[in-house]
Each structure stands twice: as structure tokens, then as C-alpha cells.
Amino acid sequence: MRNSNRNRRNLPPGPRGWPIVGNLPQVAGEGQIWRLLTKWKYEYGSLTYLNMGGQDLIVINSRRAALEILERRSAMYSHRPRHIVCEYLGGDMAMPFTGYTRTWQNMRRATHEVLNNQAAVQYHPVQTEEAVILVQKLLFDHSSTLREKLNASAATMLSVIYGRKSVNASFLPSSQEGKPAVTVSASPDRLLLTSDILQSLANIGHRFTSSVYPGSYLVDAFPILEHVPEFLAPWKRDAMRDRKDMSKAFQTYYEEALKNDDNRESLCARLTDTSLGGNLTDEEKWWVTGVVSVAALETTSTTLAYFIFAMTLYPEVQRKAHEELDRVIGRTQNPNFSDMMNLPYIRAVVKEILRWNPPLPVVVPRIALEDDRYGDYFIPKGAAVFENLWGMNYDKEVYGPDVEDFRPERFLQQTEKGDELEIKPEYENEDGHSSYGFGRRKCVGKHVADNALFIGICTILWAVDIKPVECKIDLARHTLDTVNPIPDFQCKFVPRFEGLDSFLQQLRDNFEYFRQHKDSEQQI
Numbered sequence: 001m002r003n004s005n006r007n008r009r010n011l012p013p014g015p016r017g018w019p020i021v022g023n024l025p026q027v028a029g030e031g032q033i034w035r036l037l038t039k040w041k042y043e044y045g046s047l048t049y050l051n052m053g054g055q056d057l058i059v060i061n062s063r064r065a066a067l068e069i070l071e072r073r074s075a076m077y078s079h080r081p082r083h084i085v086c087e088y089l090g091g092d093m094a095m096p097f098t099g100y101t102r103t104w105q106n107m108r109r110a111t112h113e114v115l116n117n118q119a120a121v122q123y124h125p126v127q128t129e130e131a132v133i134l135v136q137k138l139l140f141d142h143s144s145t146l147r148e149k150l151n152a153s154a155a156t157m158l159s160v161i162y163g164r165k166s167v168n169a170s171f172l173p174s175s176q177e178g179k180p181a182v183t184v185s186a187s188p189d190r191l192l193l194t195s196d197i198l199q200s201l202a203n204i205g206h207r208f209t210s211s212v213y214p215g216s217y218l219v220d221a222f223p224i225l226e227h228v229p230e231f232l233a234p235w236k237r238d239a240m241r242d243r244k245d246m247s248k249a250f251q252t253y254y255e256e257a258l259k260n261d262d263n264r265e266s267l268c269a270r271l272t273d274t275s276l277g278g279n280l281t282d283e284e285k286w287w288v289t290g291v292v293s294v295a296a297l298e299t300t301s302t303t304l305a306y307f308i309f310a311m312t313l314y315p316e317v318q319r320k321a322h323e324e325l326d327r328v329i330g331r332t333q334n335p336n337f338s339d340m341m342n343l344p345y346i347r348a349v350v351k352e353i354l355r356w357n358p359p360l361p362v363v364v365p366r367i368a369l370e371d372d373r374y375g376d377y378f379i380p381k382g383a384a385v386f387e388n389l390w391g392m393n394y395d396k397e398v399y400g401p402d403v404e405d406f407r408p409e410r411f412l413q414q415t416e417k418g419d420e421l422e423i424k425p426e427y428e429n430e431d432g433h434s435s436y437g438f439g440r441r442k443c444v445g446k447h448v449a450d451n452a453l454f455i456g457i458c459t460i461l462w463a464v465d466i467k468p469v470e471c472k473i474d475l476a477r478h479t480l481d482t483v484n485p486i487p488d489f490q491c492k493f494v495p496r497f498e499g500l501d502s503f504l505q506q507l508r509d510n511f512e513y514f515r516q517h518k519d520s521e522q523q524i
């Protein structure tokens with residue numbers, strides 16, 4: 001104990017807190033906490049210590065420290081601290097929030113099998129088709145918002161999980177056709193689930209990500225409050241009710257998918273029919289498919305939204321990307337995954353968008369399972385360890401003084417001949433940003449996400465000119481959520497060449513023809 005007290009003198013530096021509550025008042029209610037943490041990073045360095053009402057919190061601000069602590073010592077840092085509200089909501093079943101448990105291990109194994117680098121290649125055709133559909137929608141669909149269009153495109157992953165027919169059809173059991181999947185309420189604390197699966201999954205995502213936002217629930221700082229009875233603790237009643245509703249919705253999605261998937265290719269069918277789901281209970285299968293859909297959806301659509309926003313702010317970047325696409329692809333064919341290595345500028349745009357505005361600037365903390373040290377600093381057993389991904393992406397020592405700017409060139413160099421650009425060797429096989437997290441809990445969908453972003457960004461830039469519309473841009477959104485809120489902005493999409501509309505339709509007809517052809521071949 002004396003030893004531990006002596007060690008505590010070597011805790012990392014951090015802002016001075018109050019007696020008992022520590023730094024809780026400085027953090028609670030602070031929207032976009034990653035900005036405050038990054039301000040502290042410049043004052044305190046690679047690790048910051050915060051006292052959250054008695055709970056030690058170590059913030060990791062530098063990529064080097066994250067690699068050393070979370071990757072090299074991953075056996076000690078893969079468990080999650082307890083978040084009481086999240087746990088009541090279903091955090092023990094929701095993969096990104098579970099502890100380092102057998103359930104998590106089984107879920108991770110099953111999802112890795114279908115999302116790893118090699119498996120991700122099989123989704124290229126559906127991702128290419130979805131990118132074409134997105135461009136068509138951006139140009140010609142005036143009935144839905146930009147967000148809805150991007151969400152629909154990011155839902156490609158849902159067709160992999162639930163099967164194409166299920167995604168195109170309603171997810172509701174037929175007896176409930178037209179009605180919400182579960183009861184709907186207008187209360188802000190009430191999880192809203194409707195017949196629109198994309199909206200429902202987004203709502204589920206926010207219910208979870210806001211439940212783990214630092215300081216959002218007093219009970220997480222003062223666990224004794226967990227024992228307050230339900231009628232005095234609305235958080236408990238709400239969370240238990242929402243857990244039941246989510247479980248029911250995930251079960252419905254799963255069972256509908258099994259009914260609709262004649263080809264038995266969806267993740268649901270594979271978990272049911274093959275050894276992939278061997279170690280998972282039925283309920284775990286509903287949850288893992290539901291939660292992976294949640295994890296895929298808003299991360300990808302938020303990143304695409306930030307890409308479009310960046311193009312309105314940086315026309316010179318757009319001009320260079322257009323120049324590369326015209327030179328490499330031309331106008332008589334659409335971009336393809338086989339073009340990837342010939343499009344270094346577009347690849348750099350993908351890296352830079354994830355660096356500049358990651359969809360998850362901070363993530364669910366880990367817990368230190370033992371007393372540990374990083375350099376001279378002491379990390380006490382039981383401390384929550386928080387990844388400040390934003391701070392790592394905005395590290396001036398790594399990226400230079402212009403970290404605020406959107407500049408894909410930071411990942412590029414001239415070729416030896418000096419007439420072309422190439423990705424710098426150190427970024428060829430590295431992300432060049434920290435936005436997928438670290439260690440054993442690193443994003444399991446990163447390959448699929450990178451591919452979706454590459455083909456989406458490529459196809460949009462190939463087809464359209466993104467032009468800003470003069471309007472008031474609202475950047476300063478106050479949000480107690482770990483998802484990066486997209487700014488309010490407006491833009492115009494202008495076709496880059498004549499005949500684009502009929503060319504896009506022709507591409508879609510071809511995709512449809514090949515799919516039907518493949519389906520009928522499989523039936524024979």
C-alpha cells in the first residue's frame with residue numbers, strides 16, 4: 001500500500017481537480033470532450049491524469065504511447081471498465097462495449113472471419129455498385145437529405161450481414177407491416193425504434209455512445225447509486241426497457257434475414273448454418289449482427305459527410321483529385337478497386353479525411369488490469385485508460401504545424417523520376433492516422449471501411465463537382481456523445497460530363513444483370 005502511495009506521486013500530470021469530485025466538473029457537460037483533452041495534451045504531454053470522482057482516468061494523447069501501452073501490452077489493456085448505464089443497456093452483449101470476456105472473444109472471432117483483409121475483397125462488387133447508386137442519389141434524388149443518402153450508402157454492410165433482399169424489404173414481421181417495430185415515444189431519453197432500420201440502428205448507436213460519454217451519468221462516478229430502487233432511478237428503468245426493445249429488434253432483423261436469404265450468404269445465414277456461429281448462443285447471434293451493423297453505419301456515413309464538407313472548403317484538393325481521376329480512369333469507365341494502386345492522391349484523401357475528422361474522436365476506455373509504468377509515469381491498476389484519437393491525429397510533432405488543414409499531400413512524395421506522386425513508403429501499409437483504435441479491440445471492420453471510403457470517394461469525385469453553397473456553417477455543435485457531429489453545411493453536386501445520367505443507369509443495369517445471372521447460376 002505504502003509502495004502504491006509512493007507510486008501515485010508519479011501519476012501523469014493533469015489539471016488540478018476539486019476535493020472528492022476531482023476533475024468531474026471540468027469534464028461533465030463539456031461537449032466534444034476531445035477538444036478539451038487535446039488542449040490539455042499541449043499542456044501535459046503524452047499522458048494526462050484525471051480524477052473522475054475517485055476513479056483514476058489516464059488519457060493517452062500520443063500514438064507512440066498508445067502503441068506501447070495498448071498494442072505491446074494488449075493482454076493487460078483489452079478489458080473495459082464498468083459503465084453501469086451501458087451495462088444495463090446491453091453492454092455485456094454489445095461487442096464494442098463488452099469486457100474482455102468469452103462472449104467478446106467468440107464474437108470477435110466470428111466477425112474477424114467475415115471482415116478481415118482477405119474476406120473484405122468479396123464485398124468489392126457490392127461496394128462498387130453502392131457507390132454508383134450513391135452518386136445517382138446525390139445528383140437526382142431531391143426527396144431525401146444528404147445524411148439519409150450517405151446512410152443508405154453505408155448500409156452496404158447491412159446487405160452483407162442481413163442479405164440484400166432483407167435490406168431492400170421491410171424488416172418488420174408481416175403482421176406489423178407499416179407500424180413501428182417497437183413502441184415509439186417522443187421522450188428524449190427513450191430509444192426510438194421505427195420501421196426504418198437505418199434510423200433505428202443510428203438511434204441505438206447513439207444510445208450506447210452517449211451512455212459511455214465521460215461524466216454523462218452520476219452513477220458511473222458514484223457506483224453506490226446503482227442500488228437506488230428503480231422508481232427513484234429513471235436511468236435504470238429506461239436502460240432496462242431499451243435493452244429489451246433492442247434485443248427484440250435485433251432478433252426480428254436476424255429472423256427476417258434468415259427467411260429472406262435464399263442464397264444463404266448473409267452473415268446471419270452463415271452464423272446459423274456453419275461452424276462460424278458454433279460458440280455463440282442465439283441471443284449473442286442477434287446482438288453481434290445488430291451491433292456490427294450499428295458500428296458500420298454511422299462511422300462510415302459520418303466520414304463520407306466530412307469528405308463532402310472538406311471538398312467544399314478545399315477546392316484545390318478537389319481539382320487535383322479530378323486531375324488524377326481524369327488521367328487514370330477517363331470518362332468511359334467508372335472507377336474500380338483494380339485502379340487503387342494507380343490513384344495515390346485519392347488514397348491520400350481517404351487517409352487525410354480519417355485523420356482530419358475521425359467519426360469517433362474518442363472511444364470506450366480500457367482498464368489497466370495491473371499496476372504499470374509508461375516511462376516515468378505510473379498507471380495504477382483499475383485506472384480507466386482513454387484513447388484521445390483526436391489528439392493523436394492532431395499531433396504537430398508528427399504531422400507538422402498545419403494539423404488543422406485538410407492536406408492529403410502530407411502522405412505523399414514525388415516519385416524518383418519527379419513527375420508523379422506516390423504514397424510515402426512509411427504510409428504504404430500504415431493508416432497514417434489513429435482513427436481505428438489500437439490493440440486487440442482495434443476496429444474489426446477497418447478493411448471493409450477503408451474499401452467503402454475509397455470506392456465511395458473515388459466514384460463521387462469521378463462523377464461530380466462538389467460546389468459550396470453560401471450559407472452559415474454551424475460548426476460549434478454541443479454534443480455529449482463520442483460520435484463526431486457533422487457540421488450543418490450546404491453544397492451542390494454538378495455532373496462532370498455529359499451523358500452521366502444514362503451512363504450511371506447503364507452501370508446499374510449491368511450490376512443487376514450480373515447479379516441475376518449469378519443467382520440463377522447458383523439455383524441450377
Ligand code: HEM
Pocket residue numbers: 095096097108111115157291292295296297299300303358359360363364387435436437438439440441442443444445446448449
Ligand atoms: C470509417 C469507419 C470506421 C471507423 C473510423 C471505426 C473506428 C472504430 C474505433 C475507433 C473502434 C474502437 C477501437 C478501440 O477500442 O480501440 C471501433 C470498434 C469497432 N468497429 Fe469500427 N470503425 C469504422 C467502421 C466500422 C465498420 C464498417 C465495421 C463493421 C463492418 C466496424 C465494426 C466495429 C466493431 C464490431 C468494433 C468493436 C471491436 C471490439 O471491441 O473488439 N467498424 N471502430
